[in-house]
Amino acid sequence: MTNISPAQAEAEARTALAANDFAKAETLARALLANGGQLETWRLLVVALRRQGKVNEALEILDMLVQHAPGNLDLRFDLSELLLLTGDFKRGWREYQYRYSLSHTKILDRKVQKPLWDGRVIHGKTLLIHDEQGYGDTFQFLRMVPWAKERSKAKIILQIREEQEAFAKRMPGIDHIVRQGELPPAFDMHCQMMTLPEVTDLTLADLPGPMPYLTADPRRVRKWQKRLKNLPRPLVALVWAGRPTHFNDAERSMSLEKLAPLAMDGVTFLSVQKGDRANDATTPPPGMNLINLSPEISDFEDTAAIFTLIDLLVSVDSSPVHLAGALGLPTWVMLPFVPDWRWLLNRDDSPWYPTAKLFRQPSFGDWPAVVQNMARELAKLRP
Structure with a gap:
């Protein structure tokens, strides 16, 4: 110096x-x-x-x-x-x-001209709850909408993206659903979905709440039963990359090639990867029996139906993890050395999702150790 x-x-x-x-x-x-x-x-x-x-x-x-x-x-x-x-x-x-309130996020804030709900009982009033941020955030925090209904004693209007609307319709505790971009009916107070933890004083002890809190569409399940019925088990779905525009995507995502140690006899892998990295599935690692379902998946409803029929999801930290966790299905999550806040530290389980198991990098960027650890565990699931 x-x-x-x-x-x-x-x-x-x-x-x-x-x-x-x-x-x-x-x-x-x-x-x-x-x-x-x-x-x-x-x-x-x-x-x-x-x-x-x-x-x-x-x-x-x-x-x-x-x-x-x-x-x-x-x-x-x-x-x-x-x-x-x-x-x-x-x-x-x-x-x-x-x-x-940050310089780069102010534009994302919805300027709602009604008071913010603070967790009080508002019997006889109408509360608008609106989703925010990514698909995974919405899947994670949808669990709290019925809790807000119980606590507020209010009529609940949920504003949500079209892609996740059907899941909300199958949940209890929601009186009316409106899509993002549409004007909601009249309401008295509002609350962002990820403000619900603050106004309801959410603690770790309150988690996970009733599980599962999301369900798959029975018609989609029947469709995918026909598609998957003759495949040898165990069936293991794979997601190796998240949304590339995510601020931390470089640390949380990988290539399919890095999952090569998982390839083993007796396991059928299913690619449910969407987005830019879906094409990786056309050239799977040597020895990996991989069936590419990605072109056949049209939306989250297809993904949810597949998840109800398989034995395990192996995924990086992305929205499919939250969907599978909310459905109460076995999920292995591959995490970077210092993960997103929701996964906490120094534990291989998640208070949010009892069926999830966390595989953490032991040092920065060490995906090989994560995959080797999973390979040892996966070998135990073979017939």
């Missing part, structure tokens, strides 16, 4: 972060901060620590920064994700309210 300017050091630290050299980025950031430092340098250090799995250290720094700059909503949102990751739901949900 003696022969380098602070500006150069910070540039080097950011270059190290981009190159996944998190230890070097931490060292440079700490050196810069030894004699005081800018807020952005502190945030750089937080990122370097988090990516190394030093979550508690990163959390302590974020706590300090928020105390000194409580009006910085970017910091408060970063804090919310670490709090939730460590299981501190009480504080985490409170800070999570700032998710639509």
